[in-house]
Amino acid sequence: MKLRNKINISFLTIFVIALSIVGVVVNIYTTSLVRSKIVGYIDLSNKIKAYQIRTYIQNQLRESITLSSSLSLSDYLDTSLDTEQHSLAKHGLDILLNNFIKINQQVSEAFLINSMGIVVASTDETRIGLDRSNDKYFTEAKTNTFFKDVYYSSQTERESYVISSPVRNKNGDFDGVLAFRFNLDGLYQIVKGERKLEKSEDSFLVNKDKYFISKPLFLGEDAILKQKAETENVANCYKQEEIDITTKTGYEGLYNLYGSRILDVIDYRNVNVVATHAYIPETGWCLISKIDRVDVMSFHSTLLFIFLTVFLVTGVIFTAIVFVISNRLTNPIFDIITGTNKIKNGEYGYKINIKTNDEFRELGDAFNKMSETTKAYADTIEERVREQTNNIEEKVNEVEVQKAAILNILDDVENARQEVSLEKNKLEAILYSIGDGVFVVDENLNIILINEVAMKMTGYKDEELIGIKYYEKLKFIFEETGKINNNFIDDAIKTKTIQEMAKHTVLLTKDGTRIPVADSTAPIFNESGKVIGCVVVFRDVTLAREIDNAKTEFVSLASHQLRTPLTPIRLFSEMLLNEEVGKLNIQQKEYVDSISQSSKRMISLVNDLLNVSRLELGRLKIDPVSTNIEDFLQDIIKELSPTCQTKGCELVFNKPEEKLPDISIDRTLMRQVIQNLLTNAIRYSSIEKGSLITISVVKKDNNYIFSVQDNGIGIPADAQTHIFEKFYRAENAIKAEGEGSGLGLYIIKMIVEAAGGRLWFQSPPDSKNTGTVFHVSIPIFGMAKKEGDKGMIQENSLTNITKV
Ligand code: ADP
Numbered sequence: 091m092k093l094r095n096k097i098n099i100s101f102l103t104i105f106v107i108a109l110s111i112v113g114v115v116v117n118i119y120t121t122s123l124v125r126s127k128i129v130g131y132i133d134l135s136n137k138i139k140a141y142q143i144r145t146y147i148q149n150q151l152r153e154s155i156t157l158s159s160s161l162s163l164s165d166y167l168d169t170s171l172d173t174e175q176h177s178l179a180k181h182g183l184d185i186l187l188n189n190f191i192k193i194n195q196q197v198s199e200a201f202l203i204n205s206m207g208i209v210v211a212s213t214d215e216t217r218i219g220l221d222r223s224n225d226k227y228f229t230e231a232k233t234n235t236f237f238k239d240v241y242y243s244s245q246t247e248r249e250s251y252v253i254s255s256p257v258r259n260k261n262g263d264f265d266g267v268l269a270f271r272f273n274l275d276g277l278y279q280i281v282k283g284e285r286k287l288e289k290s291e292d293s294f295l296v297n298k299d300k301y302f303i304s305k306p307l308f309l310g311e312d313a314i315l316k317q318k319a320e321t322e323n324v325a326n327c328y329k330q331e332e333i334d335i336t337t338k339t340g341y342e343g344l345y346n347l348y349g350s351r352i353l354d355v356i357d358y359r360n361v362n363v364v365a366t367h368a369y370i371p372e373t374g375w376c377l378i379s380k381i382d383r384v385d386v387m388s389f390h391s392t393l394l395f396i397f398l399t400v401f402l403v404t405g406v407i408f409t410a411i412v413f414v415i416s417n418r419l420t421n422p423i424f425d426i427i428t429g430t431n432k433i434k435n436g437e438y439g440y441k442i443n444i445k446t447n448d449e450f451r452e453l454g455d456a457f458n459k460m461s462e463t464t465k466a467y468a469d470t471i472e473e474r475v476r477e478q479t480n481n482i483e484e485k486v487n488e489v490e491v492q493k494a495a496i497l498n499i500l501d502d503v504e505n506a507r508q509e510v511s512l513e514k515n516k517l518e519a520i521l522y523s524i525g526d527g528v529f530v531v532d533e534n535l536n537i538i539l540i541n542e543v544a545m546k547m548t549g550y551k552d553e554e555l556i557g558i559k560y561y562e563k564l565k566f567i568f569e570e571t572g573k574i575n576n577n578f579i580d581d582a583i584k585t586k587t588i589q590e591m592a593k594h595t596v597l598l599t600k601d602g603t604r605i606p607v608a609d610s611t612a613p614i615f616n617e618s619g620k621v622i623g624c625v626v627v628f629r630d631v632t633l634a635r636e637i638d639n640a641k642t643e644f645v646s647l648a649s650h651q652l653r654t655p656l657t658p659i660r661l662f663s664e665m666l667l668n669e670e671v672g673k674l675n676i677q678q679k680e681y682v683d684s685i686s687q688s689s690k691r692m693i694s695l696v697n698d699l700l701n702v703s704r705l706e707l708g709r710l711k712i713d714p715v716s717t718n719i720e721d722f723l724q725d726i727i728k729e730l731s732p733t734c735q736t737k738g739c740e741l742v743f744n745k746p747e748e749k750l751p752d753i754s755i756d757r758t759l760m761r762q763v764i765q766n767l768l769t770n771a772i773r774y775s776s777i778e779k780g781s782l783i784t785i786s787v788v789k790k791d792n793n794y795i796f797s798v799q800d801n802g803i804g805i806p807a808d809a810q811t812h813i814f815e816k817f818y819r820a821e822n823a824i825k826a827e828g829e830g831s832g833l834g835l836y837i838i839k840m841i842v843e844a845a846g847g848r849l850w851f852q853s854p855p856d857s858k859n860t861g862t863v864f865h866v867s868i869p870i871f872g873m874a875k876k877e878g879d880k881g882m883i884q885e886n887s888l889t890n891i892t893k894v
Contacts, residue, residue, distance in 0.1 A: 093423055097416035098409070105405045109398075116397050124390040125364075128381065129352045131287055133366045136379035137341050139293060140368035142280045147237075147372040150253055150272065153194075155235050158255035158268040162186060166211065167204055167257060167265040180211070187213050196276035198246050202257070203228050204266040217245065227254040231267040237373060240274065240303045242315060249274050249303065249314055251373075278304055281377065288389065290363075290382035298374040300324055308359055319378065322355040327367040327376035337371040354383065422450035426457055439465035525629075526609065531560050532623040533583065547607075547630060549600030560626075565598035566591070569606065570708065577848065582611035582624045585850065588811050591628065594708065606631045638706065646703035649696045656696065660689040691829070697883040698833040702816070704882070705840040711878030712845050714754040719787055719794075720745065722757065726764050727785065734772050739781035739800075741768070746787055753794060754872025759845065762882055763838040764796065767864045770834065771800035773827050774862070793847070793867040801861035805853040813851070814839050841882075842866055845873035 091099075157163075163186075166179035187200040191213050201212035207223020222228045230236035231254035238252035254269035281293045281304050292307035300318045305311050326332065335343040357363045357380055365380035425442040432440040439461055444454030518539070521528050527544030531537055537555045545552060550563055566575050578589040589611045596604040608631040614623045663686035665671055667679065674682060704710050720743075727743055734741045768783065775781030783800045805813055809820035817832040824830070835849075842849045846869050853862040 092420070094416050094420040097420065098413055101412040101416075102409060105408060109401055109405060112401060113394075113398060117394055120390050120393050120397070124393060125386055128287065128386050128389060129364055129366075132291070132364065132379050132381055133352055135283060136293065136366045136368050136377060139280055139283060139379070140341065140370060140377045143277060143295075143370050143375070143377060144372055146276060146280060147370070150194075150196075150270070151235055151237070151372070153190075154253045154255045154268065154270055157186065157190065158235075158257050160186060161260070163202060163257045163268060164259040164265045166202070168259055183211050187211065190270075194270075196272050196274075197270050198243075198248075198250060198273045199271040200269070201271075202266055202268050203254075205264055210266070214245075227252045227269050228267050230254070231256050231269070232264055239297055239373065240315065243271065246271065246273070274304065288381055288385040290385045291379070292357075292381070293377065293379040294319070295370075295375045295377055296324055298328070300328075303375065306358065317358075319358050321357055321365070321378070323353050323365045323367045323378060323380075324376055326353070327369050327378070333369055333371070336369040341368055355380075418446075422446060422454060426453065429457055429461065433461060433464055436468075438468040524627075527607075527628045527630075528625060529555070529560065529564070530614070530623060530625050531579070533621060535559050535561070535579070535583075537564075538623065544628075547597065547599065547605060547628075549603075563600075566595050566607070566628075567598055567604075569594040569596045569604075578611050579624060579626055581848070581850075582613045583621050586613050586615075586621050587850070588612045590814065597628065606635050608634070642703045642706045645699050646707070649699040649703065652696045653693065653700070656689055656693050660686065660693060663689055695831055695833075698831055698837065701837050701882050702833060702840075704878075705837060705844070709878050710759075710841070710844055710876065711881050712756045712759060712873055712876035713881075714756045714845075714873040714875055716752040716872075717755050717757055717760075719750050719753050719755075722755075722760070723764065723785060723787070726761060726768065730765070730768050730772070734783065737772055737775060737781075739772060739775045739783055741772075742782065742784045744784050744786035746789075750787060750789070750794070753868065753870075755868065756845065756873055758882060759841050760868075760873070763841055763849075763866055764798070766834045766838045767798040767866070770864075771798055771802065771862070773830075774823060775800050775802040789870065790867075792870050794870060796866040796868070797863055799861065799863040804860050804862055805851065810851075810853065814849075838866075842868075844876060847873065 162179055162182040166176065166183045169176035169179055183202065187202075190200050191197050199212060199214050199217065201209050201214070201217055203222050204210045207221055207225075207228050209217050209220045209222060212218050227236055227238045230238075233256060235253065235255040238254070240249050240251045242248070243250040250271045250273055252269050252271050254267050256264055257266045257268050259265050277295065281295055283293060290307070293304075294302055294306040295304040296319045297303050297315075300320060301315050302309070302313045302317055302319055303315065305314060306319070309317065332344065352364055352366050355363060355365050357365065362383040363380040364383055364386055365378060367379075368377045369375075370377060422444045425444055429440055429442040441458045441461060442454050444451050521530075521539065521541045524541060525543060527547045528539075528541045529537055529544050530539040536557055537560050538557075540552050540555050545555075548555075548564055555563055560579070561574070561576055566578075567573060568575050575591075575595050578591045578595075581587075582589040591608055591610060595607055597607045598604060607628040609626075609628045611624050611626045613621045614625060616622045663682050666674065666682045667686055723743055727741055731741050764785070768785065771781075771783045775783065781801055783798070786797050786799075788795050788797075803822050803826055806820055806822055809818075809822075812818045813820070814835050815832075816836045818836075819830050819832040839849045848867045849864070851862055851864045854860045
């Protein structure tokens with residue numbers, strides 16, 4: 091709500107409340123005041139009228155007595171009719187009576203009655219001679235002055251009352267009665283009074299019998315002496331107690347008795363009136379004065395109306411003044427509000443004009459200053475906003491460009507994702523179509539993929555395997571020992587190279603069946619070359635094993651058969667060459683030497699084949715004994731050094747810093763392993779530049795690692811996965827060294843693995859002539875002992891030397 095309205099409403103409310111309070115107070119006050127004033131007036135007026143009536147009657151009584159005592163009356167009555175004295179008395183009497191009538195207009199007849207009751211003189215001559223001897227005003231007046239109450243006089247044809255007094259002679263004897271008949275005009279005049287307060291104000295007289303003797307306001311003349319006034323205050327007026335007090339002490343005594351004599355009563359009309367009464371002891375009348383209660387109230391209402399009108403007019407004027415003042419007071423506030431709204435709506439710098447010489451003007455000045463400052467700020471901010479908007483627009487454009495680029499990237503990503511998904515689907519399709527069992531593990535060795543064949547072979551469903559460590563369910567064990575053989579998987583991840591499954595590995599299926607399996611594990615690299623898992627491929631080799639065994643048996647048998655004729659060939663050719671059976675010419679010597687060399691190679695090959703057969707058939711015997719490794723290696727080096735020197739290379743033993751303890755090894759087999767590696771190193775060293783071949787032993791974790799390093803021709807990348815295969819020889823090896831069976835590494839790998847160790851190599855795949863290093867690990871507790879019926883054929887070393 092606006093301040094102006096608030097002020098106006100507040101003042102109006104105050105005014106209305108004040109008006110109501112004042113109205114109520116005035117109402118209460120005026121009610122009692124007006125009532126007391128009117129009532130007081132009625133009471134007083136009635137009392138005055140009563141006194142006037144009493145005085146009026148008393149005067150008439152007094153005059154009656156006075157006149158009746160006039161001697162001329164008794165003279166008249168006592169003298170004889172014919173006498174001069176009588177006529178004189180008559181003359182005097184006439185003058186007296188007629189003058190009296192003239193003076194007192196209320197007297198309608200003055201007449202004299204003789205002692206016989208006969209009217210002898212009258213102001214109305216027609217009445218002379220009438221007999222009044224039975225009239226009360228004659229009989230009662232014989233002794234005393236008598237008042238005859240109001241009655242209807244047929245003579246005067248109007249209401250009259252009579253006062254009669256006895257006439258006595260000089261001796262005091264009764265001579266007659268002097269009577270005056272009064273009309274009621276004088277009385278009516280008094281009763282009527284001089285002025286009226288209200289229209290309903292009414293005074294009337296009743297006689298002892300409660301008949302009206304004066305005309306009441308609301309009744310006609312007919313009511314006089316015909317209608318009674320049976321009202322409460324008339325009844326009260328005639329209470330003996332009141333009559334006594336009034337007679338004795340006048341009206342004041344009544345005040346002492348009752349307090350106010352004003353009564354709220356019902357008048358002769360059955361109307362509520364405020365009335366008072368006064369008893370007239372001289373006549374026994376009662377004077378009643380009354381006024382309608384409505385008039386009393388209307389007077390009060392008029393008063394109240396006048397008062398409230400004045401108050402209301404004052405209020406309206408007051409409100410108008412308040413309105414004007416409040417307008418004046420609040421106009422500056424409205425100006426400020428208008429100004430504030432203008433500024434709020436961006437009209438910075440808007441000024442207001444307040445001219446009042448007070449705080450509002452100061453406020454207006456402050457507002458104008460604030461407005462100026464705001465405008466200055468707004469201008470600055472607008473400038474900044476413009477700059478910022480330009481920046482934002484530029485940024486938005488950039489963002490749009492970036493958004494487009496991101497959308498492109500997202501497209502690319504989506505395409506790539508689809509491609510990957512396609513690739514994955516392809517991969518899965520390929521994987522599932524592969525006839526071998528395949529499963530893929532991540533870097534934590536959890537299975538992430540497995541194909542149908544693998545599930546069939548293992549007996550597990552994919553949901554039993556996906557997400558778990560592969561070794562929890564998929565058990566690859568060594569056929570003979572039953573020990574777990576997981577090296578090929580772990581090593582593929584560790585060494586980042588393809589690993590072959592060890593020979594004679596079997597898969598333990600879900601139902602406990604043992605299936606001979608073979609194949610390999612390949613690491614999976616991400617783009618940055620990190621190994622993120624590996625693929626394990628395995629196949630059931632039961633049938634292949636049987637065929638292989640048959641083949642091996644055959645090779646073993648054939649080799650034995652070949653060895654038998656080769657031995658005498660070698661012996662006899664050596665005897666011939668040594669000229670034990672006669673001298674040979676140069677050409678013969680050359681031929682025999684060729685025969686001898688060929689037979690040796692044949693023996694070596696046959697030995698190798700036999701050893702392979704033994705190993706494959708699992709007949710190899712391993713018998714480890716505690717051995718001083720340094721001595722052991724020095725011995726081999728010593729043996730091979732001359733051969734090495736002929737190839738222009740140097741053979742060096744890198745002794746370990748700490749002295750090695752004795753290691754439990756099968757010396758024959760270990761010699762064969764080391765010799766084979768050293769022989770290869772010598773054979774595949776570069777003759778042109780000369781080579782350095784080193785052998786070293788270190789203890790690492792739970793193994794002793796023997797390493798043979800050369801800087802020879804190296805192993806090409808495409809050959810690296812085949813290097814341990816039977817009869818395999820790399821192209822560069824064939825070129826460099828024509829002779830070779832491709833069985834050496836195959837044999838020694840089987841030996842090492844059978845003894846619980848491992849054989850592997852490192853050769854940079856792409857660069858040539860950077861050499862190769864072969865590593866052999868033997869557990870620190872030594873080579874595993876193995877019972878078997880066959881050892882390795884001894885001539886092997888000889889064969890290899892021969893090869894070189
Ligand atoms: P052979 O030496 O009779 O060919 P091996 O089984 O001893 O048979 O070796 C197999 C093949 O491994 C060799 O033909 C050669 O390709 C490769 N090889 C072995 N040792 C080395 C080496 N030190 N340097 C380069 N290649 C080697």
